[in-house]
Amino acid sequence: MKKYLEDLEKELRKSKLSEEEISEIMEDHKEMIEIAKQEGISDDELEKKFGNPKKVVADINGDYQETSTNRDNKGGFEMKKFDSCVRDLQPEDSLYKTFTPSDDYEIEVNLVSDDLQVDFHDEDTILVYQNRIKDLEEYEIDFSNNKLLISRKSHKMKFVIGFSKKSQTGFYIFLPKKLNIKDFSLKTVSSDGYFNAIQSDKLKVSTTSGDYRMTNIVTKSAKVSTVSGNLRLDGFETTNFDLSTVSGDIAAEQLIIGEKIHVNTVSGDINLKDGKAHNLDIKTVSGDGLLNEFYPDMVSLKSVSGDIIMSNSNRDHYVDVVYKKTVSGDIIIK
Amino acid sequence: MNAQFKRGIVELCVLSELVSEDMYGYKIISNISQHLDVNENTIYPILRRLTKEGYFITYLEESEKGAPRKYYKITDSGFKFYVELRDSWDEFIGGVYEILNKGGKKNEEILRRFRERT
Numbered sequence: 001m002k003k004y005l006e007d008l009e010k011e012l013r014k015s016k017l018s019e020e021e022i023s024e025i026m027e028d029h030k031e032m033i034e035i036a037k038q039e040g041i042s043d044d045e046l047e048k049k050f051g052n053p054k055k056v057v058a059d060i061n062g063d064y065q066e067t068s069t070n071r072d073n074k075g076g077f078e079m080k081k082f083d084s085c086v087r088d089l090q091p092e093d094s095l096y097k098t099f100t101p102s103d104d105y106e107i108e109v110n111l112v113s114d115d116l117q118v119d120f121h122d123e124d125t126i127l128v129y130q131n132r133i134k135d136l137e138e139y140e141i142d143f144s145n146n147k148l149l150i151s152r153k154s155h156k157m158k159f160v161i162g163f164s165k166k167s168q169t170g171f172y173i174f175l176p177k178k179l180n181i182k183d184f185s186l187k188t189v190s191s192d193g194y195f196n197a198i199q200s201d202k203l204k205v206s207t208t209s210g211d212y213r214m215t216n217i218v219t220k221s222a223k224v225s226t227v228s229g230n231l232r233l234d235g236f237e238t239t240n241f242d243l244s245t246v247s248g249d250i251a252a253e254q255l256i257i258g259e260k261i262h263v264n265t266v267s268g269d270i271n272l273k274d275g276k277a278h279n280l281d282i283k284t285v286s287g288d289g290l291l292n293e294f295y296p297d298m299v300s301l302k303s304v305s306g307d308i309i310m311s312n313s314n315r316d317h318y319v320d321v322v323y324k325k326t327v328s329g330d331i332i333i334k
Numbered sequence: 335m336n337a338q339f340k341r342g343i344v345e346l347c348v349l350s351e352l353v354s355e356d357m358y359g360y361k362i363i364s365n366i367s368q369h370l371d372v373n374e375n376t377i378y379p380i381l382r383r384l385t386k387e388g389y390f391i392t393y394l395e396e397s398e399k400g401a402p403r404k405y406y407k408i409t410d411s412g413f414k415f416y417v418e419l420r421d422s423w424d425e426f427i428g429g430v431y432e433i434l435n436k437g438g439k440k441n442e443e444i445l446r447r448f449r450e451r452t
Contacts (some may be wrong), residue, residue, distance in 0.1 A: 025382075032360040032374065038399055039364075049367060051375040059379035228341065247341055267342055305418070323398060328418075 005029060008053035015061050025060070058230075068222075080252070082234040084117040085213040090256040092130040093172050096136075099143050101126050101176070106147040106183040112151070115170030116186070117194045120177045158235075184219075203238070207250075209222040211248075219227075226250070226268075241277075245270075245287070255294070263289070265306070282308060282330070297323050303329040310334065344372055345380050348421055349408065349416040352390060358403040381406060390417055 008029060012022045042200040049307040087300035109116060114133065121127065126182070130136070142149040150171060166182055170191070173200065175181070181200035185192065186207075193205070193212040203219040205212065207229040215234045222238040224231065226248040233251070239258035243250065245268035263270055265287035280296035282289050284306035300323035301308050307330045312319070324331055342365065351362050363377045384390050388420040389412030408416070438444035 028359060028378070028404065030400065031358075032378075034400060035403065036356065036358040038341075047410040049363065049373050053375070054374040056378055059375070083391070097362060 004047075004050055005033070011053050011057040012170055012284065016061070016288045025056075028076055058072060077274050084119060085215045085232075085234070086117045086194045086196045086212065089129070089172070090131070093131050095127060096130045097128045097141075098125050098126055101148075102146055104130075104146060104182045105179065106185075107148050107173075107181075108147065108151070108185045109171070109187070111171070111188045111191045112152050113169075113190045113210075114188075115168060115194075116188065117170065117171075117172045117191045118198060119174055120179075122176040122177055123173075123174075124176050125177075126176065127263060128176040129174075130170070131172060132169045133171075134169070160323070173221040190229075206326040207248075230268075249287075261296075267290070267306075284308065286329075288329075295319065303327070303331060305329045308332070340370070340372060340376065341364055341380075343423075344376055345384070346368070346416075346419050347421065348377060348380050348384065348413065349389070351409040352406055355412065356405045356407045358395075358405050383411065388412070395452070 005026070009022070009026060016024070018243035033046070034116040035049070036049065040047070052105070052128040059169075067110070094321060100222045108190065113124070115131075128141075128148070128150070131140070138153055140149060140151045140153055175198070177197075181197070181198065183202045183204075184200040185204045187207070188210055189208040191207070191251075193207065193210060193214075195212075195217065196215040197216045198214075198219070200219045201221070203217070203222040203224075205222075205224045207225070207228050208227045208316060211230045211232075212224075213232045213234075214236060217235065220235045222236075223239045223242040224233075225242075225244045227246045229248045231245070231248060231252075233253070233255065235254045236252060237256040241255075241257050241261040243261065244264040246266045247268050249269045249271070250263075250265070251271040251273075252275070253273045255272055255277070257275070257280075258278075260279040261277045261281065263272075263280070263284075264281045265283070266285045268287045269285070270282070270287060270289045271290045271292075272290070275294045277294075277296040278298065280299045282300070283302045285304045287306045289301075289303075289306065289308040290307075291312075293312055293314075294310070294318045295314070296310060296319060298320045299310075301321070302323065305328045307331070308326075310319070310333045312334075321333065347370065347450050348362060349367055353372060357365075359378065359381060362381065363374050366372060366377060381390070385392060385406065388409060390406045390408055392404050392406055395405050396402050438447050
């Protein structure tokens, strides 16, 4: 279990938590492990009881409300470029297929527990890599008819025992830099997704429990939904946006919406920072909505027990509150 | 049990454990994991968040063996939160069972009814 504590500390160091918090979390874990040992728990059982330190830190981080920093961005929204969330190619990624797409290309991906990464490159081809996929027969992969389809045939869950990073499997797709995808549709169960610099007319993403990160996305209409996976969007431009979550948290920075954005949450928290929309519509049951320097022209807020807090520093930008209703949550606009 | 369902329910369970008595972290984890397939990495962040939100306070108490232990104690606002959450849970699960029971209460009954219809 010494390794657990070391890994935990490493993960904590990567997070934005303060020194004080890190040492408190470390102390708590030392205590818990010590007591577990006193009670005669075997090492195997201990490992099962404690699981993956990454997840603890991710959860703590997710619960951690970032305190707002002073920004001089007063609503002149120049799209900031975010660092790509997609990792570099690794030796285990093996090239599966190269082909040249035509205009109005479509992409559809359906996966169960395999990760997916999408990024651009400077060539005119689409490259598909796969990483440690054991049996490609399990997938339907098709490039014909102006459409790339990657779909897992059986929807049986693969149960991955333990958290060894080595067991992670996935696909990695490179798109030509200038290619506009007509229709990009993703449906995944417990797959993590990383997308950078996608341009499309339509983007549809649905995840059950996997986490998704997206950077520098430009699309005309987007529909993104998650059940319990967390979403993080940095730099996302679209005309209409439908964003929904059951219990996963959503954090978005630089969300530029031409027309309308609907946000729907049951218990996941929503955190929007820097952005604008013509029309913003938030519905929450118990999740909190935190809007920081997000400037809609019109807003409609509805909450059962979650709090919705909008804080904007630019007083010149008038926000028209069209509708506001809460049962027991607070709605604060400042 | 389904993973995404867990998080909210575990939160209710953590609150419930501390409604019955003050406990140290490992004890909470150990109690809950006896009944549900959850581990530390789900429970600890919940404990921490609820403490931050003022639903729990902590204090140290000497133990017979080893170092003092950090105990969690539910506050008034924590108790109020628990009651609200519990109410909505009861209401929800009550609704679910009303729907399920329409098909029959026991498997034999469900099967019998189904056979009768087909």
